[in-house]
Amino acid sequence: xxxxxxxxxxxxxxxxxxxxxxxxxxxxxxxxxxxxxxxxxxxxxxxxxxxxxxxxxxxxxxxxxxxxxxxxxxxxxxxxxxxxxxxxxxxxxxxxxxxxxxxxxxxxxxxxxxxxxxxxxxxxxxxxxxxxxxxxxxxxxxxxxxxxxxxxxxxxxxxxxxxxxxxxxxxxxxxxxxxxxxxxxxxxxxxxxxxxxxxxxxxxxxxxxxxxxxxxxxxxxxxxxxxxxxxxxxxxxxxxxxxxxxxxxxxxxxxxxxxxxxxxxxxxxxxxxxxxxxxxxxxxxxxxxxxxxxxxxxxxxxxxxxxxxxxxxxxxxxxxxxxxxxxxxxxxxxxxxxxxxxxxxxxxxxxxxxxxxxxxxxxxxxxxxxxxxxxxxxxxxxxxxxxxxxxxxxxxxxxxxxxxxxxxxxxxxxxxxxxxxxxxxxxxxxxxxxxxxxxxxxxxxxxxxxxxxxxxxxxxxxxxxxxxxxxxxxxxxxxxxxxxxxxxxxxxxxxxxxxxxxxxxxxxxxxxxxx
Amino acid sequence: xxxxxxxxxxxxxxxxxxxxxxxxxxxxxxxxxxxxxxxxxxxxxxxxxxxxxxxxxxxxxxxxxxxxxxxxxxxxxxxxxxxxxxxxxxxxxxxxxxxxxxxxxxxxxxxxxxxxxxxxxxxxxxxxxxxxxxxxxxxxxxxxxxxxxxxxxxxxxxxxxxxxxxxxxxxxxxxxxxxxxxxxxxxxxxxxxxxxxxxxxxxxxxxxxxxxxxxxxxxxxxxxxxxxxxxxxxxxxxxxxxxxxxxxxxxxxxxxxxxxxxxxxxxxxxxxxxxxxxxxxxxxxxxxxxxxxxxxxxxxxxxxxxxxxxxxxxxxxx
Numbered sequence: 112x113x114x115x116x117x118x119x120x121x122x123x124x125x126x127x128x129x130x131x132x133x134x135x136x137x138x139x140x141x142x143x144x145x146x147x148x149x150x151x152x153x154x155x156x157x158x159x160x161x162x163x164x165x166x167x168x169x170x171x172x173x174x175x176x177x178x179x180x181x182x183x184x185x186x187x188x189x190x191x192x193x194x195x196x197x198x199x200x201x202x203x204x205x206x207x208x209x210x211x212x213x214x215x216x217x218x219x220x221x222x223x224x225x226x227x228x229x230x231x232x233x234x235x236x237x238x239x240x241x242x243x244x245x246x247x248x249x250x251x252x253x254x255x256x257x258x259x260x261x262x263x264x265x266x267x268x269x270x271x272x273x274x275x276x277x278x279x280x281x282x283x284x285x286x287x288x289x290x291x292x293x294x295x296x297x298x299x300x301x302x303x304x305x306x307x308x309x310x311x312x313x314x315x316x317x318x319x320x321x322x323x324x325x326x327x328x329x330x331x332x333x334x335x336x337x338x339x340x341x342x343x344x345x346x347x348x349x350x351x352x353x354x355x356x357x358x359x360x361x362x363x364x365x366x367x368x369x370x371x372x373x374x375x376x377x378x379x380x381x382x383x384x385x386x387x388x389x390x391x392x393x394x395x396x397x398x399x400x401x402x403x404x405x406x407x408x409x410x411x412x413x414x415x416x417x418x419x420x421x422x423x424x425x426x427x428x429x430x431x432x433x434x435x436x437x438x439x440x441x442x443x444x445x446x447x448x449x450x451x452x453x454x455x456x457x458x459x460x461x462x463x464x465x466x467x468x469x470x471x472x473x474x475x476x477x478x479x480x481x482x483x484x485x486x487x488x489x490x491x492x493x494x495x496x497x498x499x500x501x502x503x504x505x506x507x508x509x510x511x512x513x514x515x516x517x518x519x520x521x522x523x524x525x526x527x528x529x530x531x532x533x534x535x536x537x538x539x540x541x542x543x544x545x546x547x548x549x550x551x552x553x554x555x556x557x558x559x560x561x562x563x564x565x566x567x568x569x570x571x572x573x574x575x576x577x578x579x580x581x582x583x584x585x586x587x588x589x590x591x592x593x594x595x596x597x598x599x600x601x602x603x604x605x606x607x608x609x610x611x612x613x614x615x616x617x618x619x620x621x622x623x624x625x626x
Numbered sequence: 627x628x629x630x631x632x633x634x635x636x637x638x639x640x641x642x643x644x645x646x647x648x649x650x651x652x653x654x655x656x657x658x659x660x661x662x663x664x665x666x667x668x669x670x671x672x673x674x675x676x677x678x679x680x681x682x683x684x685x686x687x688x689x690x691x692x693x694x695x696x697x698x699x700x701x702x703x704x705x706x707x708x709x710x711x712x713x714x715x716x717x718x719x720x721x722x723x724x725x726x727x728x729x730x731x732x733x734x735x736x737x738x739x740x741x742x743x744x745x746x747x748x749x750x751x752x753x754x755x756x757x758x759x760x761x762x763x764x765x766x767x768x769x770x771x772x773x774x775x776x777x778x779x780x781x782x783x784x785x786x787x788x789x790x791x792x793x794x795x796x797x798x799x800x801x802x803x804x805x806x807x808x809x810x811x812x813x814x815x816x817x818x819x820x821x822x823x824x825x826x827x828x829x830x831x832x833x834x835x836x837x838x839x840x841x842x843x844x845x846x847x848x849x850x851x852x853x854x855x856x857x858x859x860x861x862x863x864x865x866x867x868x869x870x871x872x873x874x875x876x877x878x879x880x881x882x883x884x885x886x887x888x889x890x891x892x893x894x895x896x897x898x899x900x901x902x903x904x905x906x907x908x909x910x911x912x913x914x915x916x917x918x919x920x921x922x923x924x925x926x927x928x929x930x931x932x933x934x935x936x937x938x939x940x941x942x943x944x
Contacts, residue, residue, distance in 0.1 A: 444644055493745035495690075496752035550717065551815055604645040611631045616839050616904055618634035 118602050125595035129588035132410070136586070140408055141182055146399060146585040151227045152184070152391040153326060155364065161193065161208055162216035163379020169209040170381045173322070173366035173373040175223060176204035180231035181364065184401040186223040193217055203367045216382060224391055226398070227326055231339070231346045231360045234317055243320070243370060246309055250297050254313035257294060260285060261314050266342040269314050270349065270356060277307050277354035304336050304351040311349075317341040321348075322373045323365040330387040334366060334373045364388070395577075399585055415584055423584075428461065428574055430583045433593045435460055435570035440600045447607030448562040449555075451540045455533075456566035462532045463571045470525035471571075472564060474532065478510045479560075482541035483548075490545075504538040639909030641900060646876075650914065654793070654875025655896050662872045663894035667711045667763055672871050678864050679890045681707070685766040690751055693744050696766065705769040708747060710755040710762045714895075716813045718755030720746055721769055721784075733782050734810045770890060773883040775856055779803050779821075781845040783810030787823070787861060787889075789879045790898050790910070794869035795920070795931045796862045797913040797939060799823040800905040801830060801855070806845045814901050819843065821850045822906030825939035828858030834904040859932065861889045866928035866935075868894055913939060 136142040161170045177183055179202055188195060193210040208219050242251055261272045275281075279298075281291055298306040304320055311318040318340040325335055339346045339360070348357040357363070366373045374381050403416040411417075415426055435457040442448045450456050463471035485506050494502065511529050518526020540563075547556040573579065583589050611618070635642075641650075662668050673680045684706055685699035700706055704725055710718040720743070724731040730738045738746075747764045749755070756762040776785040783804030789796045800820045804810045807817030814820055819840065821833035830853040833840050842849050855861070865879040868891075878898025884890050903909055916938060924934040 447643070493741070493748070495748060496754050555815075602648065604642070604648050606632060606635055606640070606642040607644060610640075610642050610900075611635065613837060614635055614640050614900075614904060615631060616834070616837060617638045617640050617907060617909060618631040 115602070118598065122595045122598050125591045125598065129586065129591045132588040133586050136410060140406065140410060141177075142402070142585060146395065146581050151326075151361070152224060152398060153227060153364070154222065154224050154389045154391045155324070156220065156222035156387050156389075158218065158220045158383070158385045158387075159374070159381050160216035160218050160383040161376070161379060161381055162212050162214075163376070165211065166378075167209060167211045168379025169207065169377040170219070170379065171198075171205045171207050171375050171377070172221070172381070172384075173371070174204050174206050174221060175225055175364060175366065176202065178202040178204070178232070179323075179365045179368075180228050180360070182226040182228065182402070184224040184226065184398065185405060187221070189218075189220045191217050191219060193219065200371075201369070203369075203371055212379065224401070225364075227361050227364065231365070234341055240312065240317060240319070242312055243305055243308060246301065246305070250301075250309070251313065253290060253293060253297070254309045257281075257286060257290060258310055258314040266316060266340075267347075269316060270311075270340050270342065270347055273307075273310050273314055273316075274349050274354040274356050276310055277303060277349070277351055280354070304338065307349065307351045307354075308338055311338065311340055319368045320370045321363075321365045322367045322371070323363055324386055324388060326362050326364050326388060328388060328390055330385060332384055332386070334386065337363070339365075339368075395581055396584075399581065415587060427580045427584055428464065430587060430590070431574040431576075431580060432457060432461070433590055433597075434573050434579075435566075437593055437597055437600070438569050438573070439566055440597055442562065442566055444600055444603055445607060447609030448565070449559040450563045450566055451543050451559055452536070455536050455540060456563045457570050458533045458536050459563070459567040460570035460574060463567065464575065465528040465531040466525045468568060468571050470523075471532070472568070474514060474526070474529055475537070475564075476560075477514075478507060478532075478537055479541060479544060481510055482506060482537070483544055486541055486545045500538060500542060503541050504534065507534050507537050507541070635909070639911035639913075639915075640903055641910040641914070643900060645911075646900060647897075650792070650876040651897060655877070656873060659873045660896050663874065663877070663896045664714075665711050665763075666709065666713075666765060666893055669891075669894055670765075673891050676867055676871050678867060678871070679887055681767045681770055681890055681892070683765060683767045686711075687747055687751065687764040687766070690748055693747050693751075696744075696747070700766060703768075707765075707767050707769050708743065708750070709765050709767070710750040711765055712753075712756035712760065712762050713750075714755075716811055718746075718750055721810075723769065732810075733784075770882045770884045770892075771886065773856065773885045773888075775853065775883060776801065776803060778848040779843040779846055779850050779853070781806045781808075781810070781843070783808070783812060784882055786812050786892055787855065787881045787883070788898065788902060789862065789865035789881070790902055791865050791869055791877050791879055792914055792917050793875050794866050794925060794928065795917045796825060796865045796935045797917060798902050798906055798908070798910060799825060800902045803833070803843065803850070805835075805843070814899075819850070820901060820905040821853075822902070822908075823855055825862070826936050827940075828855040828861075829853065830855070831906060834901065837904065839904070839907065855883075857883065857889045859936070862932045862935065863928050864889055864891055866931045870928065 137144050155175060157172065159170070159172065161168055175181055175183065176199070188206065190208060193208040196207045198205045198207055206221060258273060261269050264272060279295065301309065308318055308320055318338055320336060321339050322334045322336050324331070336351065338349045338351055340349060346360050348360055348363055349355070374384055400416045403411045403414045415423060418426065436454065439450065439453060439457065443450065459471070459475060466474060482503055486503060489499065489502060511532070511534065514526045514529045518524065518529070544556055547559055662672060667686065670680045670683060684703060685696065687693060687696065705723050707722070708720045713719065720738070721733050722730040723733040726737065728740050730743055732738065750762050750764040753760050753762045770784060772784050780803050785801055785803045787799065787801045789799045791797065800822050802812035802814065802818050802820045804812050804818050809816065812818045817836065819833045819835045822831035823829065824831060830851055833850040835844055841851055861881055864881060868877055868879045869875070872894060874896055878895035880892040880895065881889050882892050920934060924930050
């Protein structure tokens with residue numbers, strides 16, 4: 112059927128468009144796929160003092176970099192009187208301060224907020240790297256001999272088998288004592304980090320020496336050094352002093368790889384180095400805001416986060432209202448449940464944000480009841496339609512005032528927020544309620560009320576879901592997907608659930624009932 | 627209420643409201659033709675052009691200022707009907723069967739004062755009963771006196787016959803019979819009963835009361851089935867020509883059999899309800915499919931469509 116094909120094309124485009132936009136944002140702009148999952152935001156700050164001879168000093172200090180597997184949100188650098196530049200070497204990134212320093216040293220500082228990722232990026236090439244400098248051929252041969260039996264193991268098992276060598280724990284049954292003795296001499300000469308690195312490389316494992324900081328709230332004057340080993344699917348971190356293996360690379364912040372020192376100086380010295388790490392408590396909204404706000408990419412410049420904050424709040428809610436409409440579609444066209452008006456429950460749900468759900472429903476029911484009683488009694492007055500609705504409107508407003516004053520006396524905030532209920536909708540609902548009772552009976556009126564309350568409640572719960580708000584706010588293109596669902600519902604020509612009940616006589620064997 | 631009923635309804639060819647709206651009403655009923663059926667004044671004018679009998683109009687009231695003129699127009703007419711031109715589902719209709727001094731008496735015995743009636747007309751003009759809430763016109767027309775054919779199975783009020791027509795072919799029919807519960811009104815949700823009428827023979831079948839299938843009238847206790855509807859073919863012809871009149875492919879045609887005039891067109895409905903399927907214990911879907919598959923020749927005139935329908939649409943039950 113051509114119409115259905117046409118609809119299918121529209122629905123698919125409405126689904127593909129957000130999919131493309133979201134993938135682009137995730138892959139190219141580094142957006143989180145699920146913006147609402149809690150992330151670990153840290154603040155790192157570095158303070159140091161640079162001093163040197165009169166002709167100038169140069170200090171090179173490693174900075175966190177997105178290439179090391181983190182997401183940088185915000186960076187601040189104070190250069191003072193020194194020249195400052197940034198330099199990237201492979202995965203490493205350095206801040207370079209240079210120039211004439213004061214007598215007692217020139218203070219410099221750097222701070223950044225970043226999100227630690229649970230995984231580091233995979234290595235650029237799968238090749239096993241060469242031995243570090245200063246390890247001679249004989250030492251290499253010995254290392255290879257010591258780990259030769261481990262080469263049959265899987266990468267992960269191999270790491271597990273070699274790591275204990277950091278503390279001198281060898282499987283002595285197979286190895287000759289004199290080899291081990293020779294190795295411990297080498298270990299002393301190379302240092303524990305380099306020695307362990309040599310063993311991993313001898314065993315055919317891609318491994319690097321990394322200098323960085325363990326992610327814990329701490330202030331320290333020096334960085335840590337560890338070894339990372341690639342298992343083929345992820346990095347593992349091995350502490351060279353203890354041989355302890357960490358699976359969670361996210362617990363560490365690498366600063367430099369490949370044995371480059373994190374802090375060095377040319378012509379002068381860097382003193383009073385102080386790294387401090389703090390867990391940053393900033394809301395998810397704040398994280399997204401910073402991520403988007405600091406970028407000049409087109410989609411970031413056209414993000415809802417660029418709106419002034421006082422307007423953002425409105426859109427946080429509005430952006431979920433289409434979901435409420437979707438629920439109305441489902442309830443009316445698939446379930447077949449009646450509601451007052453089409454979108455009246457959605458407006459109710461919006462109003463409930465100020466009064467709270469239960470208070471809101473209660474107040475609504477109370478005003479509806481009072482309104483109905485009055486509407487019923489003024490029926491005898493034979494008022495024309497428009498003046499009659501005006502009278503009910505005035506009554507509704509009077510009820511609001513009464514509730515607000517009572518709320519004020521009793522200190523019930525929900526009652527005072529009543530003024531935000533949609534009074535026009537309430538007025539029309541009273542009239543509608545009266546007409547339904549007159550024409551179709553109280554049962555139908557109650558059914559319609561129940562339907563409206565149900566939609567209002569579901570919509571209220573949905574628009575209050577902060578993770579959902581955030582997700583739609585970050586990815587407003589999701590509205591196209593909502594539209595796709597609405598379009599599909601618009602072509603649902605099957606039975607409504609209520610019809611299964613209504614036409615049950617036609618479904619069953621139908622023996623006429625004799626009266 | 628489970629998947630099995632879902633399938634059973636499908637097998638029975640029951641038409642659901644979603645399917646009716648999207649596959650039939652939206653497809654066959656041009657929006658531009660809706661005013662012709664939504665406004666009964668227009669419907670009456672159109673019917674006159676096609677020589678289809680309608681209840682004679684005594685007076686039309688369009689402005690509040692004209693309400694006082696009613697008196698003169700109904701002088702000497704003991705009974706009449708007040709109805710909104712744009713009303714739906716029988717809303718806002720008042721039947722006056724008799725007059726006592728200055729008061730009006732409905733068929734159910736309720737007494738209305740002149741002021742009551744004026745107020746009601748004023749409500750109609752304000753658009754209370756109108757589909758879109760627009761200002762409306764009040765129609766004052768002759769009260770029909772139903773032929774006695776359904777007298778045994780009617781509790782007060784006027785029974786009306788609905789024929790649902792697709793592409794000009796009458797495909798299903800029912801008669802709505804007022805009950806005590808429905809207060810003389812022929813509206814199903816108020817408790818009137820509806821008996822299916824076999825298209826081939828014009829004979830009534832079983833009836834539906836609320837949603838139960840019954841064989842006897844709940845008030846009179848008389849059997850509702852096997853009543854031969856008089857003028858049956860003529861009624862089907864009126865129903866079939868409603869399509870030519872309006873251009874609406876899917877339409878409900880409501881008629882009353884008047885004791886003097888015979889079948890009279892009461893109103894047309896561009897969104898006829900689905901309860902007719904329960905009254906006939908049969909789904910509309912199969913009949914719709916048959917009409918869609920019918921040879922083009924049968925659509926030539928109202929007569930050919932009716933004769934094809936009378937050969938095709940027998941009762942589904944054995």
